[in-house]
Amino acid sequence: MNPVYDDFFAGGAGEERTLRGNLAAYDRLRIVPRVLRATGDRDLRTTLFGTDLATPVLVAPTAFHLLAHPGGEVATARGAAAAGTAMVVSMAATQPVERIAGAGGPLWFQLYPQPDLAFTAALVKRAEAAGCRALVVTVDSPVFGRRERDLRNGFTDLPDGLACENMRDDTGRVRNIEMDPALGWDRIGWLRGITGLPVLVKGILHPQDARLAVGHGVDGVIVSNHGGRQLDGAIATIDALPAVVEAVGGRIPVLVDGGIRRGTDVLIALARGAAAVLVGRPVLDALARGGADGVRDHLRTLTADLDHVMALAGAKRPAELTPDLVAVAG
């Protein structure tokens, strides 16, 4: 891949402490397995917001898939569908959501609410009409993170011929995605009022924000630090998860992303209370290497790895993964 695009996909903000921290935090955790539990064949099926999935591993929203592979987001969606899971389509996708929906699998749509409410409402309706089954509102980006690799590379824009296709307005002009520093909880309430889709907020790390999310009628939260691309120095997501889960108290599902690479990482996240996990960069790597088949194989391999380690840890279903199965390494 072009090394500039490679840096865009792989990189994080600042000194990339949080990017590394997401991975290192899993290294500090150990599994305390149960034995003689006759787990037989495991059952990883997971239902989220009325959609049945083959696995609790979903595809995180990531931008610009046409930079990774000529199949773009459509190829990613085909891979996710073949693996029986959902893909969250980024608002910064390089193909139209209607075309991505043609892949046939379940899609959710990720939104950066724009200051132009009429445009935002039209985009939400467009995603809904394309068949997206949930709206994921990214709330960790009041301003854009300082990605030093991109600054060094002078990577500020998509190359000619590519665009954020879902940012076209009714004149056919592609608008820039604006990060909105004035965004507040009132806009979440507004979104709840304009869509019948379940609304999740992505980018929660503080338990008090998780309580506010529940109080504002949100349907799910995603514990995320944007893969270390926004606030460098932010807490690792697997470290933030237990307090968020406790604050939510089972009222809505809590999902988590960031640094999930192996079945053991998924197991630990589920044991700490996540209903499901999302994977970002590994899916982009798989797309770049192998298109739709690469994405399918990556998701299937990660799911098979989860199945294997669940057998070793004595769990038949995700619901049997409980916090007592996780210890902090000495």
Ligand SMILES: Cc1cc2nc3c(=O)[nH]c(=O)nc-3n(C[C@H](O)[C@H](O)[C@H](O)COP(=O)(O)O)c2cc1C
């Ligand atoms: C190249 C790239 C682009 C991303 N684009 C978006 C995006 O458009 N919207 C969003 O909410 N998050 C975006 N993210 C963050 C991911 O949704 C997710 O939080 C993160 O990648 C998870 O960490 P992981 O890459 O370690 O799995 C992006 C991440 C990467 C690596």
Ligand SMILES: CCCCCCC(=O)C(=O)O
């Ligand atoms: C101004 C373009 C916005 C793209 C945002 C993609 C993203 O969230 C990322 O982490 O990169």
